[in-house]
Amino acid sequence: MTVKHLSAAAFAALGFAVAVPATAQADELVLYCSVQEEWCRAMSEAFQRETGINVLMTRRSSGETYAQIAAEAAQPRGDVWWGGTGDPHLQAAQEGLTAEYVSPMLGELQDWAVRQAETSGNRTVGIYAGGLGFGYNSELVTEDPPACWADLLDPRFEDDVQVANPNSSGTSYTMLATMVQLMGEDEAFAYLAQLHDNISQYTQSGSAPIRAAATGETAIGIVFMHDAVAQTVQGAPIVAVAPCEGTGYEVGSMSIIADAPNPDAARTFYDWALTPAAQEIGAANNSFQIPSNLNAATPEAAPRLEDVNLIDYNFALYGSSEERTRLLQRWDAEIGSLA
Ligand code: PLP
Numbered sequence: 001m002t003v004k005h006l007s008a009a010a011f012a013a014l015g016f017a018v019a020v021p022a023t024a025q026a027d028e029l030v031l032y033c034s035v036q037e038e039w040c041r042a043m044s045e046a047f048q049r050e051t052g053i054n055v056l057m058t059r060r061s062s063g064e065t066y067a068q069i070a071a072e073a074a075q076p077r078g079d080v081w082w083g084g085t086g087d088p089h090l091q092a093a094q095e096g097l098t099a100e101y102v103s104p105m106l107g108e109l110q111d112w113a114v115r116q117a118e119t120s121g122n123r124t125v126g127i128y129a130g131g132l133g134f135g136y137n138s139e140l141v142t143e144d145p146p147a148c149w150a151d152l153l154d155p156r157f158e159d160d161v162q163v164a165n166p167n168s169s170g171t172s173y174t175m176l177a178t179m180v181q182l183m184g185e186d187e188a189f190a191y192l193a194q195l196h197d198n199i200s201q202y203t204q205s206g207s208a209p210i211r212a213a214a215t216g217e218t219a220i221g222i223v224f225m226h227d228a229v230a231q232t233v234q235g236a237p238i239v240a241v242a243p244c245e246g247t248g249y250e251v252g253s254m255s256i257i258a259d260a261p262n263p264d265a266a267r268t269f270y271d272w273a274l275t276p277a278a279q280e281i282g283a284a285n286n287s288f289q290i291p292s293n294l295n296a297a298t299p300e301a302a303p304r305l306e307d308v309n310l311i312d313y314n315f316a317l318y319g320s321s322e323e324r325t326r327l328l329q330r331w332d333a334e335i336g337s338l339a
């Protein structure tokens with residue numbers, strides 16, 4: 001029996017606090033979703049089907065969702081922020097934009113997911129993980145394919161690399177923080193300034209560059225490796241690369257918004273989203289991250305963290321309000337201003 005097919009009553013009998021709708025508002029959940037649209041929709045529909053709680057979902061990139069929640073702080077409109085990179089979730093936690101909640105599901109989660117909860121004072125939790133890298137179009141790059149971050153500076157890739165803007169995109173902020181941790185801050189900004197010569201476009205969404213590579217609009221997209229694999233699995237000539245110098249990774253996260261209008265529905269969604277069945281919805285919708293529930297099946301195509309030369313990403317520092325704000329300001333001044 002899977003949770004996926006349970007009625008709301010049976011779901012409640014398993015120990016989940018399903019909000020029984022007493023008023024029109026009680027059976028509604030406002031979900032801010034920061035993974036790709038297809039997975040956001042599948043999650044919303046499955047939750048709605050299983051609990052009867054009507055989901056109003058909006059999809060925005062991680063940095064944009066953080067900014068929206070900050071802008072709405074005086075009168076919060078969202079209940080749960082599900083998905084997106086962990087750093088802006090940690091920033092929201094530090095700023096009190098999200099609420100403390102300890103889910104009974106915590107004991108079923110990977111260590112990195114629990115650490116995310118501990119770092120935030122239980123205001124966020126890890127729901128998936130994935131390593132940063134890039135993907136190239138093997139029909140456009142037929143010789144000497146790039147294997148390292150340094151290779152992306154090659155003049156033969158002029159105007160043929162895309163990455164997102166780190167203000168809107170959590171993927172791109174992960175890259176910025178990764179470079180700072182790999183190289184040192186000044187060296188990282190020098191690298192990004194040099195890379196700028198090869199960048200044709202800073203996209204709004206983190207995964208847009210690999211969709212552009214899949215169609216041949218660009219040769220290389222800097223993205224999470226699982227986003228590159230998603231294109232390969234769908235038949236695009238994309239090769240995912242784990243950069244030779246080492247790389248960072250994300251702990252995709254979930255938070256309940258402080259003073260959410262529907263707190264019971266928010267907690268019901270939160271517990272449900274940590275179940276194996278809910279986490280397996282990703283793989284069925286072209287998403288190949290590592291799920292945080294130890295009992296959820298890891299998709300066969302998912303790049304394994306242990307196969308990648310990962311840095312010891314300092315989530316507490318790079319997810320802090322001061323550091324994220326400061327690095328984005330420096331990026332605007334030194335890199336964004338070149339665009
Ligand atoms: N989509 C997928 C599949 C992701 O893994 C992530 C990262 O958490 C995102 C989207 C986040 O996108 P963005 O970089 O636009 O914030």
